[in-house]
Amino acid sequence: MSLRALRIVLPGGSGQVGQVLARYFQEHGHHVTVLTRGPYTAPWQTVHWDGLNPGPWTEYLEGADVCINLAGRSVNCRYDAANRQEIHDSRIITTKLLGDVIADLAEPPRVWLNASTATIYRHALDRDMDETTGELGGNESISKRRRAPETWNFSVGVAKDWEAAFFAAETPQTRKVALRSAIVFSPVPGSAFGVLSNLVRLGLGGTQGNGRQFVSWIHEDDFARAVGFLIAREDLDGPINIAAPNPLPNREFMSALRDAWDVPNGFPAPSLAVEAAAFLMRTESELVLKSRRVVPGRLLDAGFEFGFPDWPEAADDLVNQWRHRHD
Numbered sequence: 001m002s003l004r005a006l007r008i009v010l011p012g013g014s015g016q017v018g019q020v021l022a023r024y025f026q027e028h029g030h031h032v033t034v035l036t037r038g039p040y041t042a043p044w045q046t047v048h049w050d051g052l053n054p055g056p057w058t059e060y061l062e063g064a065d066v067c068i069n070l071a072g073r074s075v076n077c078r079y080d081a082a083n084r085q086e087i088h089d090s091r092i093i094t095t096k097l098l099g100d101v102i103a104d105l106a107e108p109p110r111v112w113l114n115a116s117t118a119t120i121y122r123h124a125l126d127r128d129m130d131e132t133t134g135e136l137g138g139n140e141s142i143s144k145r146r147r148a149p150e151t152w153n154f155s156v157g158v159a160k161d162w163e164a165a166f167f168a169a170e171t172p173q174t175r176k177v178a179l180r181s182a183i184v185f186s187p188v189p190g191s192a193f194g195v196l197s198n199l200v201r202l203g204l205g206g207t208q209g210n211g212r213q214f215v216s217w218i219h220e221d222d223f224a225r226a227v228g229f230l231i232a233r234e235d236l237d238g239p240i241n242i243a244a245p246n247p248l249p250n251r252e253f254m255s256a257l258r259d260a261w262d263v264p265n266g267f268p269a270p271s272l273a274v275e276a277a278a279f280l281m282r283t284e285s286e287l288v289l290k291s292r293r294v295v296p297g298r299l300l301d302a303g304f305e306f307g308f309p310d311w312p313e314a315a316d317d318l319v320n321q322w323r324h325r326h327d
Contacts, residue, residue, distance in 0.1 A: 004029070006231070007064040009109070011035040011049065011098060012071025016191050017115075017184050017223070021068060024224035033060045051094045058101050066231055067109040067174075069098055072162075076283050079154060091115075091162045099169025108174050111231055114166045116178040118216050118243055118294040120159035123148035125212060128247070130297030131180075131239055136160065152286050163239065175237050177230050182216035182243035182294055184223045185314065187321040197322065200254075200261050206268035211251030213291035216243045219308035219317070226296075229304050241296045245309050250288075253311060260315035 008025050010018050013034040022032045022044050032044040035057050039046060049057040051071055061067060071094040073086045095114060102108045121129040122137035129135065137148075137156035163178050185193040199205040218226075226242050248256075258266055269277065271289060278285040296304070308314035 006030045006066055007033075008066040008068065009033045009035065009060050009064045011067070011069045011094065012051070012115075013068070014038070014040055014046075015070065015074070016186055016188060017181075018070045020184065020186060020220045020224055021070075021227060024228070028228075033064075035060070051090070052097065054097070054101055058105075061101060061109060062105050063107045064109045065111070067098065067102065067112045068227065069095060069112070069114045071095075072115060075155070076287070078279075078282050079151070079284055084154060088158050088161065091158060092165045095162060095165045096169070099165070099171060102171050102174055103169065108171060110173075111175045111177065111234075112171065113177045113179055113227065113230060114162075116163055116166075116180045116239065117155075117159050118180050118182045118241060118292050119155045119290070120163070120180060121292065121294055122156075123152065123291050124214065124293040125291050128293050128295040129241075130295050131241055132297060134241075134294070148290065149286070152290060155286065175234065177237055178239040179227070179230075180239050180241045180243075180294070181223070182218050182241075182247075182292065184218055184220055185318055186220040187318045187325060189326070193318055193322075196254075196257060197261065197319070200258050200263050200266060203263070203265070204267050204269070205254055205258050205261075205263065206266035207251045207254055208269045208274055209250065209271045209289045211249060211254075211268075213250050213289055214247045214293035215250055215253040215311075216247045216292040216294040217253075217311060217314070218242060218244045219314045222306050222308055225307070226299060226304060229299070229302075233302060236298065236302060240298045241294050242299070243294045243296050244306060244311070244314070245295055245300060246311065247293050247295065248311055256312040257315050259312065260319040 008030050014036040026032045026044050034046045035049040036046050047057050073090040077083045120136055122135045138153050183192050274285045274288055
């Protein structure tokens with residue numbers, strides 16, 4: 001599929017990742033429409049939807065080239081019963097809704113990329129997880145060799161249900177790709193990069209937990225380029241890992257981030273301290289302590305070239321951008 005003058009619709013595209021993609025495609029000459037629950041000012045078109053029911057927004061998918069669904073409540077919260085339900089439903093209900101709508105269109109999008117997550121793989125310290133040999137999570141709590149808290153099974157279950165709803169949609173005219181994305185790092189306040197950078201600059205950016213857990217990550221530029229690559233490659237479908245090819249242990253990850261900020265030291269945060277901080281910040285320690293050792297096997301096999309394959313160089317670039325924009 002050509003990447004010239006495409007009509008691209010992003011349901012749920014008002015968040016950090018959605019804005020990364022909307023900006024990238026807008027700057028490359030494509031027409032971008034973001035479906036959003038709340039209005040906001042943007043240089044691209046925004047259209048209201050509720051994520052629950054068909055409405056006038058469906059007209060923007062008719063004849064569109066690409067649908068990129070990013071809808072889903074942020075996982076940066078405490079996993080109480082209400083938040084768990086909202087995290088689950090905001091992903092599965094919207095995905096099923098889009099499947100029903102796309103199936104009924106006279107001229108549906110030629111490709112539908114649906115957000116997923118690298119968290120679908122098991123807590124992995126021992127080896128890389130690619131799409132072919134990677135093991136999905138959910139049973140670590142009963143394995144002595146790969147032990148992880150039973151509470152982490154919730155995130156894996158949501159990811160599995162999300163992809164199941166996506167691939168169950170009957171859209172024979174539309175190619176489907178599940179974006180098993182690692183954390184997308186952008187130099188913007190409130191993002192994962194912003195939060196970790198604040199810790200580093202306050203002298204609190206030491207090793208988190210035992211530091212052996214792997215961090216899977218991707219620079220925002222490579223994330224946007226990878227999505228564009230997948231749109232263009234009509235031979236690629238199914239689950240695809242969107243992550244830099246070189247995940248690294250938390251200890252090395254935080255060290256490189258400190259180096260990028262010219263901060264020589266940082267207080268470490270043992271697991272109990274991470275748990276306490278997560279409670280106070282109304283988030284979950286799993287986001288820091290789970291080992292995500294995900295690699296982009298299918299992207300690499302297809303010839304995609306990363307601009308930032310290694311974290312130290314990516315961290316340097318993100319810090320330089322942050323200083324240029326905010327300091």
